Amino acid sequence: MRIFAVHGITQSGKTTTIENIIKQLKKRRYSVASIKDIHYEKFAIDQEGTNTHRHRMAGSELVTARGYYETDILFPKRLSVESILRFYTQDYVVMEGVIDTNAPKIITAHGTEEIDEKLDDTVFAISGRISNELKQYKGIPVINPITDIERLVDLIEEKVYEKLPEFPKECCDVCGYNCRELGIEILKGKAKREDCMIGHENQNIKLFINNQEIPMVPFVQKILYNAVIGVVTELDGYQKGGNLMVKVGER
Structure with missing residues (x-):
């Protein structure tokens, strides 16, 4: 899974940029998903007085609302991006306004002051309204999301890598x-x-x-690997270098 974020203030062309990126990625036969961060403190799909709200107030730990054309699973808390991404299996996930994750970024802006406010080393492209005025800024390409969307998605294919974990350096510094x-x-x-x-x-x-992969730092990988290998090497049928599969179910 490859993830990236698009940041920008209201009316900077952020959503238009994302719409056209998604359309072009789909045109290239990728599966695509998105995450929208809503920066409004009072926002809630589950409004007071609805049946789902009454379920939650009664103590239900997870509430699902199923209609004819959609299913909404309501968590009574703010989930981390890592937790949200466990529900995703698509080739690309584009995140609108998400800042609390380790991912490459595209900035959308009206002017250079807005760019400077959000610019850091994770930004690989600039787009939105500013692309009507500039072609590059501080060495970063500025690409129009409407007239030059193929070039923008070419850059996404080139720059956006498979999702990295988010471990602190003291846990894993192999690289x-x-x-x-x-x-x-x-x-x-x-x-x-x-x-x-x-x-x-x-x-x-x-x-x-x-069916969800759990990231493990090399130290934990080594412990688990040695424990499994230490057991199976004593069994008939073991072949060094072969593939092993262990399934564990709890009752």
């Missing part, structure tokens, strides 16, 4: 960086996604719970 720093180095072309062994295809052991 020499923390997770955010590695993402920046990948965007600069000075590192590769393969430099992180967590979630990579070359990782020699993976843990799935309810």
Whole structure:
């Protein structure tokens, strides 16, 4: 899964940029999903007085509203981006206004002051209304989301990498960086996604719970790997270098 965010103030062209990115990614046969962060304190789908609100007030820990054309699962709390992404399996996830995650970013803006307020090393493109005036800013390409959307999505394909974990450096520094720093180095072309062994295809052991992969730092990977190998090497049929599958169910 590849994730990236689009940041910008109201009327800067943020949603138009996202709409056209999604359409172009779909045109290229990718599966696409999105996350919209709503910066309004009183926002709630579950309004006071509705049946679902009454269920929640009575103590229901998870409420589902199912209509003829959609199903809404209502969590009575704010979930982290990591928790939300566990429900996603698409090739790309585009996040509108999400700032609390480690991901490449596109800025949309009216002018350069707005860009400077949000600019950091995770920004790989600028778009929105400012693209009617500029072609680049501080070495970053400024791309029109309407007239030049193919070029913008070309850049997304080039720059946006498979999602990195979000471990602190003291937990895992095999690559020499923390997770955010590695993402920046990948965007600069000075590192590769393969430099992180967590979630990579070359990782020699993976843990799935309810079909969701659980990221493990190398230390935990080594403990689990050694525990499994230590047991199965004593069994008939074991072949060194072969693939092993262990399924555990709780009753």
